[in-house]
Amino acid sequence: MTDPGGSAPAPDLLLFYGGTFDPVHNGHLAIARAARDRLHCPVRLMPAGDPPHRPPPGASAEHRAAMLRLALAEERELCMDRRELERGGRSYTVETLRALRRGRPCASVALLLGADSFAGLMSWKDWRDLFSLAHLVIAERAGSPLGDLAAPLAAELEARGGADAAALRRVPAGRILRLQQPLSGESATRLRALIAAGGDWRRLLPAAVAGYIDHHGLYRDGGGDGGAGAAPL
Numbered sequence: 439m440t441d442p443g444g445s446a447p448a449p450d451l452l453l454f455y456g457g458t459f460d461p462v463h464n465g466h467l468a469i470a471r472a473a474r475d476r477l478h479c480p481v482r483l484m485p486a487g488d489p490p491h492r493p494p495p496g497a498s499a500e501h502r503a504a505m506l507r508l509a510l511a512e513e514r515e516l517c518m519d520r521r522e523l524e525r526g527g528r529s530y531t532v533e534t535l536r537a538l539r540r541g542r543p544c545a546s547v548a549l550l551l552g553a554d555s556f557a558g559l560m561s562w563k564d565w566r567d568l569f570s571l572a573h574l575v576i577a578e579r580a581g582s583p584l585g586d587l588a589a590p591l592a593a594e595l596e597a598r599g600g601a602d603a604a605a606l607r608r609v610p611a612g613r614i615l616r617l618q619q620p621l622s623g624e625s626a627t628r629l630r631a632l633i634a635a636g637g638d639w640r641r642l643l644p645a646a647v648a649g650y651i652d653h654h655g656l657y658r659d660g661g662g663d664g665g666a667g668a669a670p671l
C-alpha cells in the first residue's frame with residue numbers, strides 16, 4: 439500500500455509506528471498487523487532518518503526505507519510514512535509529533551511502540567510531553583515485561599492504561615493501550631548478527647526483503663553499508 443493522501447477521507451485515528459527498521463522483520467509486521475486489526479485503522483510505519491539514542495544503523499536511511507517499502511507492498515492498510523526521512527536532523531519523536539499537531543490540534547493520534555521502547559521512554563527527548571501529543575499503543579515483547587518498569591513509567595501506565603480502541607478516539611492524546619499479540623521473538627540486532635555469521639536468517643523477514651539484502655550485500659560485515667549510498671526508491 440502506498441502513502442494514503444489526496445482526497446481520501448481523514449481517518450478518525452492516526453496511528454504511527456516509528457522505528458529504525460534496520461532491517462524490517464516479521465516481528466515488526468506482526469505488531470503492525472495486530473495494531474491495525476485491534477484499532478481498525480491504517481498503520482503508518484515511519485522509519486527514523488537519524489535515530490536517537492543508538493549507534494548509527496547498519497544500513498542507510500534509503501536502504502532501510504527501500505526494504506520497508508518491499509515489506510509493505512502486499513500488506514493491507516500498512517503504509518510507509520517518510521516524514522522523518524525528509525525532515526533531516528535527529529529523528530526525535532516529540533518533534534515529529536509537535537510538527538504533526540500544528541495542523542491537527544484535535545485529531546486523535548497514537549504512537550505504536552514495543553515494550554522495550556516504553557521501558558526506555560524516560561531517556562527520550564521531553565518524554566513527558568509525549569502524553570499530551572499522542573496516545574501510546576504498547577506491544578508486548580519477549581524479554582521486556584511491563585511489570586518491571588521504572589516507577590514513573592509504571593505510574594503513567596497505571597493512570598493512563600486500560601484504554602480500548604473507542605477510548606483512543608474520544609480524546610486526542612494521553613491514553614495507553616496494551617497490545618497483547620502473540621509474542622514474536624525477532625529482533626533486528628539478532629538478524630544482523632545472523633546475516634554476518636551466515637546463519638539461518640531468511641525466514642525471519644519477508645522474502646522480498648531477504649532478496650534485497652542479498653542483492654545489495656547488506657549487513658555481511660556486521661554493519662551493512664555503514665549508512666552510505668542506496669538504490670533509488
Ligand SMILES: Nc1ncnc2c1ncn2[C@@H]1O[C@H](COP(=O)(O)OP(=O)(O)OP(=O)(O)O)[C@@H](O)[C@H]1O
Nearest residue numbers: 457458459465551552555578579622624625626627
Ligand atoms: N518482535 C517485536 N515485538 C514487539 N515489538 C517489537 C519487536 N521488534 C521490534 N519491536 C518494536 O518496534 C519498534 C522499532 O523497533 P526497531 O526498528 O528498533 O527494531 P528492533 O528489532 O528492536 O531493532 P534493534 O535490535 O536494532 O534495536 C520499537 O518500538 C521496538 O520495541
Ligand SMILES: O=C(O)c1ccc[n+]([C@@H]2O[C@H](COP(=O)([O-])O)[C@@H](O)[C@H]2O)c1
Nearest residue numbers: 456457458486490491530531532562563
Ligand atoms: O525521541 C527520542 O528521544 C527517541 C529516543 C529513542 C527512540 N525514539 C524513537 O522510537 C522508535 C523506536 O526506536 P528504535 O531505536 O527502537 O528503532 C523510533 O521511531 C525512534 O525514533 C525516539
